[in-house]
Amino acid sequence: MGDAKRKSRWWIWLLVGLVALCGLPVTLLAWGAYSISESARTQTVDCAKAMEFAHGRLPADAEDARCTGTHWQDSYITADFRMPRADVADWLRTTYPEGKPSIGCDKDLCVSVDYDQALYVDVEVVYEGSTALVHLSSYDM
Structure with missing residues (x-):
């Protein structure tokens, strides 16, 4: 049992990195647009x-x-x-x-x-x- 090779899960780390890299700027842009629209309200x-x-x-x-x-x-x-x-x-x-x-x-x-x-x-x-x-x-x- 100790000889079984673990499968590499490099694709999971790649997916997490891509989500963080692309998702964080999109989230910040959405938050900024919402903040500006609310603050400029009379x-x-x-x-x-x-x-x-x-x-x-x-x-x-x-x-x-x-x-x-x-x-x-x-x-x-x-x-x-x-x-x-x-x-x-x-x-x-x-x-x-x-x-x-x-x-x-x-x-x-x-x-x-x-x-x-x-x-x-x-x-x-x-x-x-x-x-x-x-x-x-x-x-x-």
């Missing part, structure tokens, strides 16, 4: 955190606030809310004193702020009677 975020990112605060009398964020290589935050029309100019002046009027704005009021070319904030205001609909977008580079 999600609802807390408006206090969204406004903190945009270097501002929601006005005390803001209503119907909705905030979203998208994060991948850059972050993109939006905030939409309503506030009294009479308070818009003061809020913009105190929140974004370095803001400049946007060129080519088709809304009632537009302000752009540049924080050292690393963070940008754009505010667009549409007047609706005695209220104002404010759309704020902020993104970093």
Whole structure:
């Protein structure tokens, strides 16, 4: 019995090596594609955190606030809310004193702020009677 020769199973090791060599990169590519697709999804975020990112605060009398964020290589935050029309100019002046009027704005009021070319904030205001609909977008580079 001791003289029986064991069969060589080199093909098993070859198969394991091929699966590892080909399967690992494919698995990493699939995981990377899934991660990128999930991270670039727009999600609802807390408006206090969204406004903190945009270097501002929601006005005390803001209503119907909705905030979203998208994060991948850059972050993109939006905030939409309503506030009294009479308070818009003061809020913009105190929140974004370095803001400049946007060129080519088709809304009632537009302000752009540049924080050292690393963070940008754009505010667009549409007047609706005695209220104002404010759309704020902020993104970093």
